[in-house]
Amino acid sequence: MATTVALVILALDPGRVVGWFSDSNRAEKPLGPESHRPIQAPSAEGFRQPTLDEPFRDSPAARWANGTAGITVPEARATGWMSRAQVERALEQTRDFLAAANLDPGALHGGHPEEAIALINPHQQDVQTYLKAAFHSPSEQNDPLLLFSRFDASRVRLVGDVVKTRGRITYLEGERGALQVTSDVTYVYPVAPAAGGDEVVRTIVRREVVLSWDDPAKVITEPGTFSLVSYKVDMTNGGCDNSTGYLTPPFGTERAETGVGPDVDPYDRSTSMSERTTPDEGCGTATRS
DSSP: OEEEETTEEEEEEOOOEEOOOOOOOOOOSOOOOOOSOOSSOOOOOOOOOOOSSOTTTTSGGGGSEEGGGGEEOOOOOOBTTBOHHHHHHHHHHHHHHHHHHHTOHHHHTTOOOHHHHTTBOTTOHHHHHHHHHHHHSOOSSSOGGGTOOOBOTTTEEESSSOOEEEEEEEEEEOGGGOEEEEEEEEEEEEEEETTOOSOOEEEEEEEEEEEEEOOTTTSOOOTTOBEEEEEEEEEESSOSSOOSSSBOOOOGGGGGOOOSSOEEOTTOOSSOHHHHOOGGGOOEEESOO
16 A cells, blocks of 8 residues: 655555574674664574573574664764754654654553654654554554564563664655665564463564655654654564554464464564565565574
8 A cells, every 4th residue: 555645655565574493693792783784584593492590592682682682783974954964863763753753661561652753743643544444443454563573462461671672763854855864674573472471473574664864944843753654564573464452472272373374584674574475475484583
């Protein structure tokens, strides 16, 4: 679905992938920042399941950074209508949005991501309509998971207080001299049943969000807000054909669920989101988690 909104394009692409398996990377040295797209997927060295004490055991994410530290922000330079200092501030606010949408504890436990929404241009009417519908009556077309990571706290609890991340932010001059910023980030959430027990599942969400810091002389906007251009999401252990508005990781016998689409490695960041997400193929099966 594509619709012209506030002089930019809003593209909704709910590409999803679900499945269960595990991976290992026993090297203890943390990975450096991701400054460019990797040329291949991380290697697999083991298949032990995660535990409450080691939720990232045998996962490439064990070497990833925590929270916003795993999101590489490039050096700022004057671009379009913005000075170097303005670009630097816009990049910081972009990372703030990613944190509020995907890492904020309140939002992750099912709360309303108010801080993230406050950064979105309130004059981008189609987006505001989507946001209102997504949190009032979520559906396939109006799904909060397209932009935000959230779990139903009555069913799921996060294991520990660490979310592993890996990805980067890039930018260029966009339409009408705007600063167009693209983020491509993978988030790894270890979770367990809220009712208790020692079973741990890793929900993996990769998001590509393209946004536009518009020139207020050319686009109706508010200071400190951006317009959404497009967003794509690819989920593992998040629920197949899920319209609840929450990520729904499978526990127990639910883990036997498999998709009908292609096999996908959720840790493989060598492929672009455009190549990864194919809505017509339905829910696929992750080769590991």
